[in-house]
Amino acid sequence: MFCTLYGFASIVFTFFKIFSDDGIDVVVPSPVKHHSILDTEVTDKNYVESVQKLSLLSTDENNSDWEETVKRDGWTPLQNRIFNKVVKLLIADNMAKLATEKLENEAIQKKINVEGSAKKLRIILSSVSWDVKITQWLHLTLIEHLNQDYLLCYINMLQVLQSRVPTLVDRILNTPLTNSKLLALNNQILNFVVSKPWEPALKPNVSATTKAPPVTPFIIMVPSGTNNYNSLSSMNGSRRFQTWHNLLQTLGRVTTVSLQTSSTPQTLPLPMFVEAIINATVQKVQELKAGCPSRPIVLAGLQQGALIAAQVAYMEPVTALLCLGFPLFCVDGKRGEPDDFILDIKCPTMLIVGQSSSTCTVDGIEQIRHRMKAESSLIVVDGAVDSLRMLK
Structure with a gap:
C-alpha cells in the first residue's frame, strides 16, 4: 500500500515539475471578426x-x-x-x-x-x-x-x-x-x-442594397362566400373584403379569383360553391407561377376565406399564407384534428385573430400552431371580434 502511494506521489511530482519548468502552453483563440455592414x-x-x-x-x-x-x-x-x-x-x-x-x-x-x-x-x-x-x-x-x-x-x-x-x-x-x-x-x-444627431454610416454597397426594393409579391385574395363575391369579379364584394383588399395593396400586387360557372353563386349549393372557389384559386396560382416564376405568391383569406386559402396552400405550394380572422370552430367541427389538412401545410403561415372572437380561442390557436409542420406566427388583435373589427 505504501509503495502504491509513493509511486502515485512520484508521478504527480514529476508532472508538476515538467509544467513548472516549461510552463503551460495556453492556447488563446483569436477573436472572430464579423463582416460589419458599417463603414x-x-x-x-x-x-x-x-x-x-x-x-x-x-x-x-x-x-x-x-x-x-x-x-x-x-x-x-x-x-x-x-x-x-x-x-x-x-x-x-x-x-x-x-x-x-x-x-x-x-x-x-x-x-x-x-x-x-x-x-x-x-x-x-x-x-x-x-x-x-x-x-x-x-x-x-x-x-x-x-x-x-x-x-x-x-x-x-x-x-x-x-x-x-x-x-x-x-x-x-x-x-x-x-x-x-x-x-x-x-x-x-x-x-x-x-441639430441632427450622428448616425452610424453604412458601407456604400450596403446602402445601395438596402435601398433596392424587394420583389413585389402576388397576393391572391380568396373570397369567403356569396356575400363578398359574384361571378363577374370578387372586387365587387363586401366593404370588409374591400378594406383588406386595399390594405394589402400596399404590400404587393393584389389579384382576385374569377369563378367560371354558368350558375350564379347565390344559386349554387354551398359545397359546390366552395369547391368551385378552390379549383379557381388553384388555377390562378398555377397561372401566376407559369407567368412569373420568380415572384412570390401569398394566399390571403378573411374568416371562411382563410380556411379556403389554407386548403389551397395545402394542395398547391405557395410562398406564404395569411389567415385573417381564422375560425377555429366551423361547420365541420373544431380545426386541428389529427386528419386536418392545416397541420400538413408546408408554407410559412400567419394567423391573425381577434381577442374577442366567438369562433376561436387563443389557446386553441396556439395548440394548432404547436402541431403544425410549417413555420407559423400569431397576431392577436386586442378588442377585435371575428372579422377583426374593433369593439366600440
Missing part, C-alpha cells in the same frame, strides 16, 4: 466629431463629486425621487459607454445604449406627465451641476427624445433663466439638441 472609418469619424463639439460646452471638466454639490433643501419627495432616478440612469449610461470602448462595433453599441437610455428617461418624465415645472426644474438642476461626462450623456438622450417628442423637449429647453452663465450653457445645449 467603420466614417462612423468613428462622425462620432469623434460629435464628441469634440460637445466637449466645447462651458462646464466643469471633471468633477466626480458633482452630486454632492446639489443642495436638496426644500425639495419635495417627488423631486427627490425623480432626481435620484435620473442620476442612476446617467451613471448607468456612462458606465455602458465606457464598457463599449474598443469593441468591434463601438459606435453602434454606443448608439444602442443611448437609444435605450433615452427611452428610460422618457418613462421617468412620463411618470410626472411631463409637468412643465418638474421637467424645467430638473433640466436646470442638471445643467448647473453635471460634469462634462454626464452632461454629454444627458444631451445625447435629449437628442433622441427631440426626434420622438419634439414639443415636450422644446418645453424643457425653453426654461427661463436669469443666470447669464446658465443661459449661455442652455443656449449651447439647445443648438446641439435641435
Whole structure:
C-alpha cells in the first residue's frame, strides 16, 4: 500500500515539475471578426466629431463629486425621487459607454445604449406627465451641476427624445433663466439638441442594397362566400373584403379569383360553391407561377376565406399564407384534428385573430400552431371580434 502511494506521489511530482519548468502552453483563440455592414472609418469619424463639439460646452471638466454639490433643501419627495432616478440612469449610461470602448462595433453599441437610455428617461418624465415645472426644474438642476461626462450623456438622450417628442423637449429647453452663465450653457445645449444627431454610416454597397426594393409579391385574395363575391369579379364584394383588399395593396400586387360557372353563386349549393372557389384559386396560382416564376405568391383569406386559402396552400405550394380572422370552430367541427389538412401545410403561415372572437380561442390557436409542420406566427388583435373589427 505504501509503495502504491509513493509511486502515485512520484508521478504527480514529476508532472508538476515538467509544467513548472516549461510552463503551460495556453492556447488563446483569436477573436472572430464579423463582416460589419458599417463603414467603420466614417462612423468613428462622425462620432469623434460629435464628441469634440460637445466637449466645447462651458462646464466643469471633471468633477466626480458633482452630486454632492446639489443642495436638496426644500425639495419635495417627488423631486427627490425623480432626481435620484435620473442620476442612476446617467451613471448607468456612462458606465455602458465606457464598457463599449474598443469593441468591434463601438459606435453602434454606443448608439444602442443611448437609444435605450433615452427611452428610460422618457418613462421617468412620463411618470410626472411631463409637468412643465418638474421637467424645467430638473433640466436646470442638471445643467448647473453635471460634469462634462454626464452632461454629454444627458444631451445625447435629449437628442433622441427631440426626434420622438419634439414639443415636450422644446418645453424643457425653453426654461427661463436669469443666470447669464446658465443661459449661455442652455443656449449651447439647445443648438446641439435641435441639430441632427450622428448616425452610424453604412458601407456604400450596403446602402445601395438596402435601398433596392424587394420583389413585389402576388397576393391572391380568396373570397369567403356569396356575400363578398359574384361571378363577374370578387372586387365587387363586401366593404370588409374591400378594406383588406386595399390594405394589402400596399404590400404587393393584389389579384382576385374569377369563378367560371354558368350558375350564379347565390344559386349554387354551398359545397359546390366552395369547391368551385378552390379549383379557381388553384388555377390562378398555377397561372401566376407559369407567368412569373420568380415572384412570390401569398394566399390571403378573411374568416371562411382563410380556411379556403389554407386548403389551397395545402394542395398547391405557395410562398406564404395569411389567415385573417381564422375560425377555429366551423361547420365541420373544431380545426386541428389529427386528419386536418392545416397541420400538413408546408408554407410559412400567419394567423391573425381577434381577442374577442366567438369562433376561436387563443389557446386553441396556439395548440394548432404547436402541431403544425410549417413555420407559423400569431397576431392577436386586442378588442377585435371575428372579422377583426374593433369593439366600440
